[in-house]
Amino acid sequence: MSENRRLLLPMLDHVRGKRSAVTCALKCDNACLGEVCNTSDNGYFRDIAAGAISRRSALGLGLAGALTLAFTGTGAGRSEAAGLAPAAKGVTSKLDFTPISPVHFTVDEFTVPSGYSWTPIIRWGDPLFNDSPAFDIADQTEAAQARQFGYNNDYTDIIRIDGENGRRAVLFTNHEYTNEGIMFPKAQLDADPARVRAVARAAHGLSVVELTRRDKNSAWTYVKGAPLNRRFLIDTEYQLTGPAAGSALLKTAADPTGRTVKGTLGNCSGGTTPWGTILSGEENFNGYFRSAGTTAAQKRYGLSDKATGRGWELDDLRFDTRTAGYENEENRFGWVVEVDPMDPTSTPKKHTSLGRFKHEGANVRIAANGKAVAYSGDDERFDYLYKFVSKDTYREGDRAHNMTLLSEGDLYVAKFTGNSAGEIDGSGALPSDGAFDGRGEWLPLVVGGASAVPGMTVEEVLVFTRLAADKVGATKMDRCEDVEPHPTSGKVYVVCTNNSNRGKGTNALADEVNPRTANRDGHIIEITEDGGDQTATAFGWNLLLVAGDPAKNKTAYFAGYPTDKVSPISCPDNVAFDSSGYMWLATDGAPSSIGYNDGLFRVTLEGPERGKVEQFLSVPRDAETCGPIVHDAERHVYVSVQHPGEEGTFEEPHSLFPDYVKGGTPAAGQVRAPRPAVVQVLPAPHAK
Numbered sequence: 001m002s003e004n005r006r007l008l009l010p011m012l013d014h015v016r017g018k019r020s021a022v023t024c025a026l027k028c029d030n031a032c033l034g035e036v037c038n039t040s041d042n043g044y045f046r047d048i049a050a051g052a053i054s055r056r057s058a059l060g061l062g063l064a065g066a067l068t069l070a071f072t073g074t075g076a077g078r079s080e081a082a083g084l085a086p087a088a089k090g091v092t093s094k095l096d097f098t099p100i101s102p103v104h105f106t107v108d109e110f111t112v113p114s115g116y117s118w119t120p121i122i123r124w125g126d127p128l129f130n131d132s133p134a135f136d137i138a139d140q141t142e143a144a145q146a147r148q149f150g151y152n153n154d155y156t157d158i159i160r161i162d163g164e165n166g167r168r169a170v171l172f173t174n175h176e177y178t179n180e181g182i183m184f185p186k187a188q189l190d191a192d193p194a195r196v197r198a199v200a201r202a203a204h205g206l207s208v209v210e211l212t213r214r215d216k217n218s219a220w221t222y223v224k225g226a227p228l229n230r231r232f233l234i235d236t237e238y239q240l241t242g243p244a245a246g247s248a249l250l251k252t253a254a255d256p257t258g259r260t261v262k263g264t265l266g267n268c269s270g271g272t273t274p275w276g277t278i279l280s281g282e283e284n285f286n287g288y289f290r291s292a293g294t295t296a297a298q299k300r301y302g303l304s305d306k307a308t309g310r311g312w313e314l315d316d317l318r319f320d321t322r323t324a325g326y327e328n329e330e331n332r333f334g335w336v337v338e339v340d341p342m343d344p345t346s347t348p349k350k351h352t353s354l355g356r357f358k359h360e361g362a363n364v365r366i367a368a369n370g371k372a373v374a375y376s377g378d379d380e381r382f383d384y385l386y387k388f389v390s391k392d393t394y395r396e397g398d399r400a401h402n403m404t405l406l407s408e409g410d411l412y413v414a415k416f417t418g419n420s421a422g423e424i425d426g427s428g429a430l431p432s433d434g435a436f437d438g439r440g441e442w443l444p445l446v447v448g449g450a451s452a453v454p455g456m457t458v459e460e461v462l463v464f465t466r467l468a469a470d471k472v473g474a475t476k477m478d479r480c481e482d483v484e485p486h487p488t489s490g491k492v493y494v495v496c497t498n499n500s501n502r503g504k505g506t507n508a509l510a511d512e513v514n515p516r517t518a519n520r521d522g523h524i525i526e527i528t529e530d531g532g533d534q535t536a537t538a539f540g541w542n543l544l545l546v547a548g549d550p551a552k553n554k555t556a557y558f559a560g561y562p563t564d565k566v567s568p569i570s571c572p573d574n575v576a577f578d579s580s581g582y583m584w585l586a587t588d589g590a591p592s593s594i595g596y597n598d599g600l601f602r603v604t605l606e607g608p609e610r611g612k613v614e615q616f617l618s619v620p621r622d623a624e625t626c627g628p629i630v631h632d633a634e635r636h637v638y639v640s641v642q643h644p645g646e647e648g649t650f651e652e653p654h655s656l657f658p659d660y661v662k663g664g665t666p667a668a669g670q671v672r673a674p675r676p677a678v679v680q681v682l683p684a685p686h687a688k
Contacts, residue, residue, distance in 0.1 A: 585600070
């Protein structure tokens with residue numbers, strides 16, 4: 001048996017987390033089976049006296065003066081909502097559809113509503129450059145994969161190019177991880193593991209691809225050989241910015257300056273900035289390194305002295321940080337990456353000012369005072385929610401200046417307090433005041449260029465941000481994934497995907513902002529910054545959703561909307577907004593929680609139907625829904641489909657997405673396998 005399949009054996013009976021056994025092993029190095037990284041004795045959630053804060057005071061904060069900016073120089077953004085007036089109560093979405101029924105987790109189909117059709121834009125292995133070879137799954141090479149679209153696309157955006165009448169755009173996506181067990185036949189896994197590892201390394205990273213279409217209502221096609229096409233690979237150089245750049249904590253034998261890092265790993269979600277660049281979060285980087293695993297920092301980041309499942313340390317010494325001169329290589333990952341998709345010669349950046357942890361992504365809004373504010377969640381059980389506020393201010397039309405805004409500023413971590421003391425018992429039952437709500441504060445980590453954490457320098461705070469947040473008493477959360485400010489209301493939505501360890505053993509108990517023990521379905525927090533000022537250091541909050549299938553979980557909560565009128569939803573992950581103000585939620589883990597394939601859902605945020613959830617699409621068997629983009633004025637929706645058929649093998653695939661055979665079976669000897677892809681969903685006549 002190959003090592004790539006052997007590493008999965010301990011997970012075969014794993015059902016505790018949100019994902020399949022295979023996904024847990026490959027994506028996050030079995031984080032949910034290992035020891036909890038956060039062993040701090042932080043007060044997990046300090047309830048205050050019931051009634052001390054009224055629901056009105058928590059939710060009734062004005063938002064006058066909040067400033068939202070459309071992208072400059074790059075056309076419309078991922079939700080087409082920036083700069084629009086808030087939607088009126090009772091407004092109808094421009095994207096009409098009849099919600100689909102949930103799809104059983106064994107069904108290998110991409111399902112869309114009646115009147116819509118889908119087609120892939122680009123798939124794993126599609127050639128990007130004029131010299132790129134055609135994809136050959138039976139004979140993959142590192143050189144070929146480096147010139148082809150990567151694997152497991154996650155955060156995605158489509159940015160239109162000005163002056164092209166909506167007919168030309170660039171697509172950005174990151175490539176989170178690989179599943180060699182379904183990428184390669186067993187014979188190759190066993191006979192040529194070095195080749196397998198090399199191809200897998202080339203399938204990581206990022207991609208920028210030009211798109212074209214006939215008119216603004218037709219489907220996109222990617223352009224092979226277009227001038228903006230680019231792959232970011234494991235040897236692509238990234239510039240470190242901010243106070244920790246050049247620190248002794250970031251220097252290695254290969255980079256004695258501590259200012260240049262090769263490659264990016266474990267990229268998950270991201271964000272598109274108001275100045276038109278892309279941010280991507282380095283998330284589960286720890287599973288790529290064999291480390292001494294002895295220091296408090298290494299343990300806090302899940303690093304250990306064990307052979308990695310991927311074995312990259314066999315080919316490149318920097319992935320074995322026990323090696324003299326490479327001890328700090330592990331510190332050079334876990335950052336927010338910024339990429340300019342419009343300049344294929346530009347050097348991407350890793351911003352140390354935003355802190356180092358398992359970034360799900362980062363999303364930026366411009367506050368009324370012109371500061372750039374970036375929100376980011378640490379996607380690990382019992383870790384934290386963060387906010388960055390830039391030192392300098394946004395300048396309209398000055399893209400070069402704006403691309404420096406994330407290099408210096410203040411960093412905060414969130415502490416939540418509830419107003420229903422003694423009522424939270426872990427069942428998820430609603431408190432007597434009819435809402436999960438309360439107050440919060442942003443605890444300073446770095447302010448004005450100085451450390452706010454006793455005993456830690458600025459460099460230490462930024463490189464070991466988890467340890468700094470432990471010290472100041474941040475609230476332990478149920479895996480903050482996407483954190484998105486609404487483009488018009490200014491409210492911030494924090495998606496907590498789940499935490500099956502909440503309240504187990506000595507782990508933190510349930511609290512009002514994380515109200516369920518063994519939280520398998522997740523929930524969504526709605527934050528209103530004080531005075532509508534996104535640079536404020538205090539906020540009100542409430543829970544918008546406590547997810548689940550109401551037919552099976554009686555405590556599922558949908559902002560008071562009738563639970564018999566919603567689509568069941570579990571494990572919310574990524575967020576987008578449309579121009580009418582609706583939220584769109586992508587899920588990751590529903591099969592293991594409620595028995596249905598993951599999907600994309602629309603959520604009403606205002607008016608009498610606040611909390612209404614409607615399922616728009618369902619992805620294939622074993623797949624995750626990622627990177628939603630909603631262009632509702634055109635009635636177009638885009639998603640990245642990651643790890644379809646994850647639990648199968650090359651020889652016995654669980655999925656044949658997206659190249660389903662219509663009207664027949666593959667020809668004799670034809671090799672077919674699931675291929676992660678970016679998909680477009682359009683009104684049926686236009687998708688043909």
